[in-house]
Amino acid sequence: MNAWSRETNKPLQFYDLNARIHAAADAGHKHIVLINVLGQRFICAGMEQEDVKVDIYGTPGNDLGVFMDGPTIEVFGSAEDQAGNTLNSGRIIIHGNAWDVTGLAARDGTIFVKGNGGYRIGIHMKEYEDYRPVLVYGGAVKEFFGEYMAGGVLVALGMDLEDGKMEDLAADKVVRGSLGSGIHGGVIYVRGKVPDHYLGVAASKQPFEEEDRAVLKPILEDFCSTFEVEIDKVWERDFVKVAPASSRPYGGYYNPRSV
Numbered sequence: 001m002n003a004w005s006r007e008t009n010k011p012l013q014f015y016d017l018n019a020r021i022h023a024a025a026d027a028g029h030k031h032i033v034l035i036n037v038l039g040q041r042f043i044c045a046g047m048e049q050e051d052v053k054v055d056i057y058g059t060p061g062n063d064l065g066v067f068m069d070g071p072t073i074e075v076f077g078s079a080e081d082q083a084g085n086t087l088n089s090g091r092i093i094i095h096g097n098a099w100d101v102t103g104l105a106a107r108d109g110t111i112f113v114k115g116n117g118g119y120r121i122g123i124h125m126k127e128y129e130d131y132r133p134v135l136v137y138g139g140a141v142k143e144f145f146g147e148y149m150a151g152g153v154l155v156a157l158g159m160d161l162e163d164g165k166m167e168d169l170a171a172d173k174v175v176r177g178s179l180g181s182g183i184h185g186g187v188i189y190v191r192g193k194v195p196d197h198y199l200g201v202a203a204s205k206q207p208f209e210e211e212d213r214a215v216l217k218p219i220l221e222d223f224c225s226t227f228e229v230e231i232d233k234v235w236e237r238d239f240v241k242v243a244p245a246s247s248r249p250y251g252g253y254y255n256p257r258s259v
Contacts, residue, residue, distance in 0.1 A: 004036035106133035127151025150185040188242040202249030
């Protein structure tokens with residue numbers, strides 16, 4: 001499916017492209033390939049077919065997979081902001097970078113990004129019973145990683161995996177400041193160093209135990225299999241665990257008589 005209009009010699013409007021994607025899935029197509037994608041927003045928005053896979057060649061725009069509940073998206077390139085916004089289930093695999101607010105309010109599903117990320121990744125992620133979103137970056141991320149996080153698993157591996165490389169980034173450059181600011185659920189794993197001044201409000205470094213290794217093991221096996229990364233290399237550097245120090249990080253700011 002070509003996302004470039006030969007009639008206008010311009011990218012298809014996002015609503016036209018999405019209408020075609022939904023029509024193809026509704027018609028029973030299980031593997032949809034998009035070429036020449038150039039910033040179109042809302043690709044695969046609200047799709048619910050668990051057995052549909054969408055391959056994207058190009059750069060999808062904001063809100064890739066928003067409200068998605070089942071399909072698999074694989075991007076052979078980078079993505080713009082808010083990929084996986086309110087993801088309910090399914091998989092989003094990005095072979096390049098994915099920038100700001102990836103995984104906003106995700107409730108389940110898996111997002112794997114081979115490269116680097118921007119600001120406020122994983123903000124408001126949440127979990128309930130067996131629903132637990134997983135978001136892994138192979139590279140480095142910027143400030144407010146895991147902000148207001150209420151559940152799920154966030155991982156930053158701090159590796160340069162471009163063009164088959166498996167090189168470690170500087171250990172103190174994997175994440176930045178305000179890490180986990182306002183976190184009150186879930187867990188963040190950083191493969192590198194987390195100086196104390198990087199921690200946001202209510203974020204706490206906690207011991208990395210065997211149960212944490214058990215949580216990470218299947219996630220990393222899946223990630224490494226997806227991107228053809230040697231898992232033994234990943235385990236060569238220690239992980240830092242960051243989790244909530246409190247379930248009510250801002251409770252002290254409120255008048256107890258009014259809440």
